[in-house]
Amino acid sequence: MEHLTILAQAAASSAESASDTPFEPIDFLWEQVTALSWLQAVLAISFGTVYLLYGWRIFKVLVVICFALVGLYAGMRLGDQFFDTKIWGGVVGFLILAAISVPLMRWAVCALGAVAGGILTGGIWYAFELPEKYILAGVIIGVIAGGMISFIVFKIAVMLFTSFGGGVLIVTGMLSLFYHYESIQQPSTDNIHDWLYGYNWLLPVLLLIPTAVGMIVQNKFIKGYADWRV
Secondary structure (H helix, E strand, O other): OHHHHHHHHHHHHHHHHHOOOOOOOHHHHHHHHHHOOHHHHHHHHHHHHHHHHHOOOOHHHHHHHHHHHHHHHHHHHHHHHHHOOHHHHHHHHHHHHHHHHOOOHHHHHHHHHHHHHHHHHHHHHHHOOOOHHHHHHHHHHHHHHHHHHHHHOHHHHHHHHHHHHHHHHHHHHHHHHHHHHHHOOOOOOOHHHHHHHHOOOHHHHHHHHHHHHHHHHHHHHHHOOOOOOO
16 A cells, blocks of 8 residues: 555546646547437447447457557557557558457456546546545556556456446437437537536546446356456
8 A cells, every 4th residue: 555655646646747737538439429410329239239248258359359459549649649640540550459468468458447446546536526636646546456466366457448338429429319319409408518527526426336247247157157367
């Protein structure tokens, strides 16, 4: 616990010195919510449900996809900055991280579990309206805790990152459907936007509930499936 406290203090100091601009974690999600069409929102909910309940059956495929997408994004950024070509940078990054994640599957799963833990604790920090410029401290604590738990109990890492990932897709899709529904009303309303930005606790709660449900259900499925192997 002492090490976690030291790391949290260091993270808070770094965040304070780096920027005094408040961090708005809700903005990115809202951009995705408004960008989705009706069909895309329904597909997100459908895939998220499979991800949430049966991620333990296809976690290896999901890990490769997650790492490939990270490689794609990083490759596009680096390619645009250093080589003036987003496409080839994205392709190279996509292939490299996808290939790396296969032989290092356990490490990759633990990394995703750590990231999920960091996002959840960052969300809790945001929900309690703690100083947003120190949110990095809460995220680091979650990353460390999630990573340690993932290394100790590998199945928890699988259930954590798949449940959280599925929950994110379901929540994003549902919010998008409500957003589109409001936009066609006469007159149109902005309740979803106002609630998300007006109540800090709303989004973390929306993400925590499906994550918890997914972990409980997956745990029951895993116990009843003797042939499952990590």
